[in-house]
Amino acid sequence: MTVEYNDYTPTPESQINSSNVPQYNIRLANWIRHKAKGKDVREALAQLAEVSGSDLFSTLKQQKEINNLIDAFNSPSQPRNVRVTVNDDGTILIVAE
Template structure:
């Protein structure tokens, strides 16, 4: 394609480029192109501009590739987590409940029989304060008359039961407001 250098008018339109978005290297190259007297310097400024633009494009491409990789990793994690939830839901829906299982679940460890499983669950939530110990195979249930629903549990320590002996734990209310319920280790039996 041949060039047609026949426009004698100067560029007088306002520069629409937001100069706050132009980095200092590009500003310097543009300054050289506008102000250098000799063609050799103008050509060098053009060459450096071409190299700088190429470098910028390379950096942008690397960022784009990293973002694409991150997006794929996040999508894979999302897909895996979603599939896990779907599988759990299907397992829940597909699980069979045997009548005897529900009947047995209505009986607590003390042998109290509730009319419905819902009645037993409500009783557990409303009438009991339960401590589960990871160090023990025993589930300890304390009667607290709904005390635990309005108070905070603070773990003070653990009982060493390696000798097969039980630890004695007592409960006390430590302040006048009774806003904290403490269990403390007393000793070994």
């Protein structure tokens, strides 16, 4: 199979606010941009895939926990006082009293 590389337009600058990006992801992006050896770029891409999957898993887990809390809150036999805290690292603490 022949691959054609025919798009010579430059990639636009990123519009992402880097203050919202974890330091580890920034480091991987810089490795992808600047590593000279293909095997190092491939490793950076692999690590990016792993960390993205891990982040997605954590988000889905938090979503499930929130959905369970909503279900419990809607149940008349469950406690009604709920405190939700989002920590600086993005973790969510939910306390039902």
